Amino acid sequence: IEDESDRDFMEQVYRQYHRLMYHTIYQLTDDPWLADDVLQITLVKLIDNIPTLRSLSDTKRINYIISAVKNSTYTQLRKTKNHPEIDIEEWMMKNTLTAEDDPELLAIHKEEIQAFSQIWPKLDDKNRLLLEGRFILGKSYEELAVDLGMNPNSVRMAVTRAKRLAYQKWRKYMKE
Numbered sequence: 001i002e003d004e005s006d007r008d009f010m011e012q013v014y015r016q017y018h019r020l021m022y023h024t025i026y027q028l029t030d031d032p033w034l035a036d037d038v039l040q041i042t043l044v045k046l047i048d049n050i051p052t053l054r055s056l057s058d059t060k061r062i063n064y065i066i067s068a069v070k071n072s073t074y075t076q077l078r079k080t081k082n083h084p085e086i087d088i089e090e091w092m093m094k095n096t097l098t099a100e101d102d103p104e105l106l107a108i109h110k111e112e113i114q115a116f117s118q119i120w121p122k123l124d125d126k127n128r129l130l131l132e133g134r135f136i137l138g139k140s141y142e143e144l145a146v147d148l149g150m151n152p153n154s155v156r157m158a159v160t161r162a163k164r165l166a167y168q169k170w171r172k173y174m175k176e
Helices: 004-028 032-048 050-055 058-079 088-094 103-122 125-136 141-148 152-175
Strands: none
Touching: 004 032, 004 050, 004 058, 032 050, 032 058, 050 058, 058 141, 103 152, 125 141, 125 152, 141 152
């Protein structure tokens, strides 16, 4: 950092938010070495975006920092192949119908979830990663593109192909 006011600003950001950053990282990994690496990588990214950080309100700055930390953590976990596995069945159950909903729809939905959980392991890592990122983690195509080092349009097409493949496997399983 060449500008002294930028240096002071980033020191203030670090002092104010380093506990929040570590807390966010440790929600995703328990590796202290990786946590330190992620913190350093995130700080470099934040330094590159000082004008944006300065323009944000405190609340928006907190959300911006949390998003940056999470994205850096996921990227590093993917690079080290230690990313947390997401149980698709558990996620779908807690994000969908409940017992108060139509019991018939719930039974159909449970059957669909069972089928989907059977085909999920049959998808290759790349397709699972794309589908997890887009539909479970709720990342935009642009965020996925940054994480994967791809063009957003290429990511959009890759997600479309992954959805088609998953749907084909799901339909085949449902016919069996």
